[in-house]
Amino acid sequence: MTGTDLAKPARRRRLLAATDLSARSDRALGRAALLAQASGAELILLHAVNDDQPRSLIAAERREALPVLQAQAAALPPLAACRPVLEDGDPFEAILRIAEAEAVDLLILGAPRRRLLRDIFIGTTMERVLRHGHRPLLVVRAPPAAPYRHLLAAVDLSAHAARALRAAVDLGLTEGAELTVLHAFETPGMSAMAMADVPEDAVAAHRSAAAREAAAALESFVDGLGLPRRPETCVVAGRPATVIKEWADRLRPDLLVLGTSGATGLRRAVLGSVAAELLAEATCDALVVPPEAPA
Known part of the structure; x- marks a missing residue:
């Protein structure tokens, strides 16, 4: 050799x-x-x-x-x-x-x-x-005081969210820790349905269908990451920043994992609104992963 x-x-x-x-x-x-x-x-x-x-x-x-x-x-x-x-x-x-x-x-x-x-x-x-x-x-x-024991990863199912989760794994932050992956989504069409005075049972059926679709999308997203261990997954309807803060208060993770979007130019001058709000108000540590450098 x-x-x-x-x-x-x-x-x-x-x-x-x-x-x-x-x-x-x-x-x-x-x-x-x-x-x-x-x-x-x-x-x-x-x-x-x-x-x-x-x-x-x-x-x-x-x-x-x-x-x-x-x-x-x-x-x-x-x-x-x-x-x-x-x-x-x-x-x-x-x-x-x-x-x-x-x-x-x-x-x-x-x-x-x-x-x-x-x-x-x-x-x-x-x-x-x-x-x-x-x-x-x-x-x-x-x-x-100790290694991280519970990570809460907030994902929007984008490539940026996948990059953040993979970074947490690659850096060894998930070793020996519980990982919860949370996807907060806003049900489409709710304002239009309210204005059209759609019956409540139809609205409920629409919400249920949107939740099932979001849950399936999250499972597919997690499957595609190739994580060494299957995490807990949660799908919750609502304004993303509000939902994430509520679940952070409920689960009390010691590390919040976030990806930021790939905006460029003037849009890059300001952090994404969800990431900025969470970073301003989070009480635990946060791993924030920006987009990769352009090739």
Whole structure:
């Protein structure tokens, strides 16, 4: 057997956790360390230094930031590899630049702190990473006490939803965990039926038929994913964001899995309304998977 016949060793998974060096980053760094430990992944710990200031101030900020960043890395549990990185620039630009340069498998951020006037116009770092990036993003809100035990994946049966679910599996987030796949749908034609004063039994029959069709479509969608284990599936009629929040309150998952749509141009400037609403109001961690980069 020649050297060319040997299979190439699998590349070590690479995670990127961004920190602003404050205690607000502790939960994200703790979850990143748990994931890196479980998979043997390399963890890159990134802090961005604002470069919109005089060079002397940039240099001074870098000198002050480096020991703090190194201390945060040293405080993490032992990892296969942990690498602190200082990068100049706006945080979202630095995150995306390093993510691409290092070909990371997962970005990990803490829940954003809103600065109302600024965020109205340009959005939080998290939102900007999602709008412009193409790599899975884990938004950490809860203390990272243990591996994820229950995932709730909200799907619209699109290729984007399938990509999100496959990413959760590929990243090892579903290992040893319960997975519930929820499809929320709005029954078509209800407004027209109400205006036409259709009899209630006919309306009920229409709702039942729509629910059966949605359930069959969800089963077909799940079958096509080739998941290692069959998840629980739920089909619920109603406004998607409302249904997902209600079921999240009912099931209390520790991770919500979402895909975002593949809008481009001006539409890409704003997160999809369902994803944006859920990210703003979710109380658990969320894995959000944007579309793949154009070929």
